[in-house]
Amino acid sequence: MNIKIINRSKNTLPAYETLHAAGMDMRADLEAPVTLKPLERKLIPTGLFIELPEGYEAQIRPRSGLAFKHGIGIVNSPGTIDADYRGEIKVLLVNLSAEDFEVNTGDRIAQMVVAKHEQVQWQEVEELGETTRGAGGYGHTGVG
Ligand SMILES: O=c1ccn([C@H]2C[C@H](O)[C@@H](COP(=O)(O)OP(=O)(O)OP(=O)(O)O)O2)c(=O)[nH]1
């Protein structure tokens, strides 16, 4: 499917890095390099603006390589880009390592997955359907 995009960044458009990749890598678009100190979070601009069709969202997800090698995560992971959002897509990185982490323009800082979603209407009732699980949760089936 085609999705309208405005690219005001210094980077090429986000792209799937492999044939069947779910996510397109997103690159930082900065005036100057940004340093994230340990436990610091910063909103990183991408210079990208998109127009998703109704019924679609874009999820901004972390990259596992950055997470594993440098402890870099996304605070609100997965970030949600609404179909009616017309602002710049930004990525809220956090440094969960003990070392400073520098972000430069062009660095692949996150990945974007475009997904379908439903919008539901509530049907308010007094009782819900019975199940074997019932209200059990938070590990009630055990760990082993
Ligand atoms: O990682 C993200 C998450 C959100 N957004 C943009 C697109 C999204 O449509 C909008 C609002 O995001 P969200 O609903 O998660 O934030 P909110 O705190 O509920 O703000 P709002 O009251 O504007 O909905 O911000 C981003 O650019 N990056």
Ligand SMILES: [Mg+2]
């Ligand atoms: Mg919101």
